[in-house]
Amino acid sequence: MRFRLLFFAILSSLHVTSHATNLDVCLESVKNGTFGTGNIGATDSYGNVLEDVAQATGVTYDLCVKACGPGQEPFQWTIFSQQFSSWLLPWLALVSQLPFGPKDRLENLESVVLTVGSPMLAAYSLALTVLNGRWIARRFSKHNYPNIQNAIRVLSSLQQAPLRVTNEGALLASLIVLPQNDPWWKELIEWLAYPHTWSISAVTSIAWVVIAYIFTVIDSFTGDLAEAINANGQGVGSLWLWLLPIVIGWLQIxxxxxxxxxxxxxxxxxxIAYAATDAHPVLVKELTEERAIHLAFGEEDEVDHTLRRDEGVTAPIYNYARFLPWVQAVEKVSETFGVVSERYHYHDSVDPMIGWITMGDRIGDSLSKPHDRNRE
Known part of the structure; x- marks a missing residue:
């Protein structure tokens, strides 16, 4: 049965090819007057019907069916391969510059398909990342406490991860207040400071695309439209033009x-995170397995994993799934910074038994930071 279907498919393809239309020959037949003269449906490049069929560069649909038949042109590999390599390959090379990240290669492939298949989603994810970075900077600007800038950089860098924040056992408050945790913020910034930015390959791919598209546009103005029955690549280039600002934006961010x-x-x-105790600060790992700030990779049960699967995929195209949980986590950190900033403003020590120690260095009209004794 399968061989019969295959044989039928081959015969069908041969039948279509044998009865395929040659549009070049068809147009020449119309211009030669084979199908009549006068107002028969011959048009110019703008679709206006012409009286002189010899000047025609196109035909109406009715005349096309009458003169050329309902078939299609045969597939020509030479034309396809030339246009594919000249106009589509540069854009496919540009796709390789998109940010990836998941360990699963299939998820990386899915992110590529989502990006190429939904330009609006790709632009939305990029805009969301930029706006989130601006929002968190404004959100924390009203706080005045050590590690504010470090917190902004850390939380902004974790937009592409399933961020979780908890204050059980005063872990988050300890992470912010204790001077022993200052290295936590600095070290995390350094460990997250790996680049996915401009490189020679990225610049080369972008230059290749731009130059190819410029040549295509120039060719569309200088070429003979009457002879350019086959596409010259401008349609493909224009269709993929949206990818250029997306790639440049991600490389910049x-x-x-x-x-x-x-x-x-x-x-x-x-x-290296510390937690406050009744005696003295100790490493969190000696007290509990909970962490104030952590990433929820594979922590959910089967139901949550199904519902929140996209949130755990670190490709930026999935930012729509991480947006609200990330904002919720940032708000928790911001609220804690707000509380400790207010206590700092009124010179309230963490330990009421320790008086406020005035620091000599100032930034503007406010003190640069509280003394370490007032933070323990």
Missing amino acids: SPKCDEERVRSAVEKANK
């Missing part, structure tokens, strides 16, 4: 979306 490196950076930083 340099998102931290490498799952293994982001996970490793947060885990390494949490090994």
Whole structure:
């Protein structure tokens, strides 16, 4: 049965090819007057019907069916391969400059398909990342406490990860207040500071695309439209033109979306995190397995994993799934910074038994930071 279907498919393709239309010959027949003269449906390049068929560069649909038949032109590999290599390959090369990150190669492929298949979603994810960075800077600008700038950089860098924040056991408050945790913020920034930005290959791919598209536009103005029955690549170039600002935008932002490196950076930083106790600060890992700031890779149960699967994929195209959880986590951190900033403003020490120690260095009209004794 399968051989019969295959044989039928081959015969069908041969039948279509044998009865295929040659549009070049068809147009020449119309111009030669084979199908009559006068107002028969011959048109110029703008679709206006002409009386002189010899000047025709096109035909109406009715005349096309009458003169050329309902068939299609046969597939020509030479034309396809030339146009594919000249106009489409540059854009496919540009796709390789999109930010990836998941460990699963299939998820990387899915992110490429989503980006290419939904330009609006790709632009939305890029705009969301930029606007989130601006929002968090404004959100934390009203706070005045050590590590504010570090917190902004850390939280902005974790937009492409399933961020979770908890204050159980005062872990988040300890992470912000204790001077022993100052290295936590600094080290995490350094471990997250791996670039996905401009490179020779990225610049070459972008230049290749731009030059190819410029040549295509020039060719469309200088070429003979009457002879350009086959596409010259301008349609393909215009169709993919949206990809250029998307790639440039991601290269400029340099998102931290490498799952293994982001996970490793947060885990390494949490090994040096301290928590406050009744006696003295101790390492969090000696007290509990909970962490104030961590990434929820594979922590959900089966139902949550199904519902929140996209949130755990670090490719930036999935920012729509991480937007609200990320904002919720940032708000928790901001609220805690707000509380400690207010206590700092009124010179309230963490330990009421320790008086306020005035620091001599100032920035503008406010003190640069509280003394370490007032933070323990």
